[in-house]
Amino acid sequence: MKHTLLFSDVHLKPSGMQRKSDEEFLAFLRSIDPQKVERLVCLGDLFDFWFEYRHVNFSGYFEILRAFADLRDQGLSLHLCCGNHDLWAGELLTRLTGFQVYHEPVHLDFGDRRALLLHGDGLNPKDKGYLLFKKVAANRVLQKIFRWVHPDLAMAFAQFLSRKSRDLLSTHPPAKGPEVMAVREYARQCIVSGSESLVICGHAHEPVIEEVEGPEFRGQYVNTGDWPIHRCYVCFDGTEFTIRSWC
Numbered sequence: 001m002k003h004t005l006l007f008s009d010v011h012l013k014p015s016g017m018q019r020k021s022d023e024e025f026l027a028f029l030r031s032i033d034p035q036k037v038e039r040l041v042c043l044g045d046l047f048d049f050w051f052e053y054r055h056v057n058f059s060g061y062f063e064i065l066r067a068f069a070d071l072r073d074q075g076l077s078l079h080l081c082c083g084n085h086d087l088w089a090g091e092l093l094t095r096l097t098g099f100q101v102y103h104e105p106v107h108l109d110f111g112d113r114r115a116l117l118l119h120g121d122g123l124n125p126k127d128k129g130y131l132l133f134k135k136v137a138a139n140r141v142l143q144k145i146f147r148w149v150h151p152d153l154a155m156a157f158a159q160f161l162s163r164k165s166r167d168l169l170s171t172h173p174p175a176k177g178p179e180v181m182a183v184r185e186y187a188r189q190c191i192v193s194g195s196e197s198l199v200i201c202g203h204a205h206e207p208v209i210e211e212v213e214g215p216e217f218r219g220q221y222v223n224t225g226d227w228p229i230h231r232c233y234v235c236f237d238g239t240e241f242t243i244r245s246w247c
Contacts, residue, residue, distance in 0.1 A: 001111075001237070001238030002035075002036060002037055002038035002039075002238075003036055003037045003038070003039075003235055003236060003237050003238070004037070004038065004039040004040075004041060004110065004235070004236040005032070005037055005039070005040050005041070005233055005234070005235055005236075006040075006041045006042075006043060006200065006222075006224050006233060006234040006235075006236065007040075007041075007042055007043070007224050007225075007227065007232075007233040007234070008042060008043035008044050008045060008046075008083070008119065008201075008202025008203070008224040008225070008226065009043075009044070009045045009083070009202050009203065009205055009224075009225070009226035009227060009228075010022075010025050010042075010045065010046050010047075010226070010227040010228075011045055011047070011048045011085065011226075011227070011228055012025070012046060012047050012048060012061065012064055013048050013060065014047070014048065014049060014058040014060040014061060015060045019228075021227055021228045021231070022064075024227075024231060024246060024247075025064075025227055026063055026064060026067055028233075028246050029064070029067040029068065029071065030067055032071060032076075034071070034074040034075055034076060037076060038075070038076060038077065039076060039077045039078075039079070040068075040071065040076055040077075040078050040079070041079045041080075041081075041108070041117065041200075042078075042079065042080045042081065042099075042202075043081050043083070043117060043118070043119055043120075043200065043201060043202030043203075043224050044080070044081050044082055044083025044084070044085075044086065044118075044119030044120070044121070044202045044203065045083035045084065045085040045086060045119065045202060045203070046080060046083075046086055047061070047085060047086045047089075048085055049085060049086075050085070050086040050088055050089050050093070051088045052088060052089070052090050052091070052092040052093070065096050065097055068096075068097040068098070068099065069096060069097050069098065072097060072098030077098075077100070078097060078098050078099045078100065079099065079100050079102070079106075079108065079117075080093070080099045080100070080101050080102065081102045081105070081106060081117050081118055081119050081202070082101060082102065082103050082119065083119035083120075083121055083202060083203060084119070084121040084122075084203075087103070089101050102117075104118075105117065105118035106118070110198065110236050110241075111236075111238055111239060113197065113198050114197075114198070115196075115198040115199065115200050115222075116190060116196045116198070116199050116200070117199075117200045117201075118201055119201065119202050119203050120179075120182075120183035120186070120201040120202055120203030120204060120223075121179075121203050123179075123182040123183055123185075123186045124178055124179055124182035126178065179203060179204065180203075180204040180205070180206055183201050183203055183204050183223070184204070184208075184210075184221065184223075186199075186201075187199035187201060187212070187221040188212050188221065190219075191212040191214065191217060191218065191219035191220075191221065192212065192213075192214025192215070192216075192217055193214075193217070194216060194217040196219060197217070197218075197219035197220070198219055198220050198222070199219070199220075199221050199222070200221075200222040200223075200224070200234075201221075201222070201223050201224075202223065202224050202226075204223050204225075205225065205226040205229060205230075206223060206225060206226075206230075207223060207224065207225030207226075207230055207232045207234070207243045208221065208222065208223040208225075209221075209222050209223075209234070209241050209242070209243060210222075220241070222234060222241050225243070230245070231245055231246040231247045232244065232245050232246070233246070
């Protein structure tokens with residue numbers, strides 16, 4: 001059986017292949033063998049910033065977009081569960097690469113198991129600022145207005161927000177940060193309540209495959225980690241999930 005590869009939180013920079021982590025992610029994509037892999041699933045934050053203009057695309061993403069399009073042309077199915085950095089992904093990304101884009105949690109099959117997939121942002125009720133931002137950013141009217149902003153100004157604004165936003169990578173240790181714990185607890189509650197038996201997330205920047213057991217129900221929580229720090233991804237071989245490292 002062909003494999004499914006899952007990853008998240010690559011945070012590709014729109015300036016192009018100027019970081020070692022971006023260069024290595026491109027090499028990772030180009031190394032994928034379509035004879036062995038049938039599906040790629042990104043659990044969000046593929047880009048550090050993504051916005052869809054009608055006639056403009058950020059040139060720094062060209063090589064990455066072409067790599068994904070090449071994989072699509074070789075028969076792979078591509079799936080993106082939008083995160084807080086690429087929540088504006090949509091029809092343009094689908095047209096350029098073939099990604100199926102999900103703005104809400106989605107269920108996908110893994111062998112004979114059905115998994116709930118989501119990025120994991122917005123699960124911390126104490127982060128009221130981000131919850132408000134996410135609600136405003138989802139407004140279609142404001143998105144249309146934002147298209148009138150010149151792409152260079154839009155990028156400068158996005159980079160400013162990125163610097164000011166909470167930085168999961170600086171949490172010590174990452175696995176104890178409030179966002180990470182919120183994602184893990186959400187997955188645990190889904191499993192112990194019996195509503196889900198397999199939950200797969202990103203956002204935590206900490207790779208995890210964890211068995212969860214409650215009084216009546218049990219299941220598995222998978223977090224794909226991140227690329228800038230861990231250079232990791234998760235492989236499903238048709239039977240089980242394993243964390244793999246590119247380096």
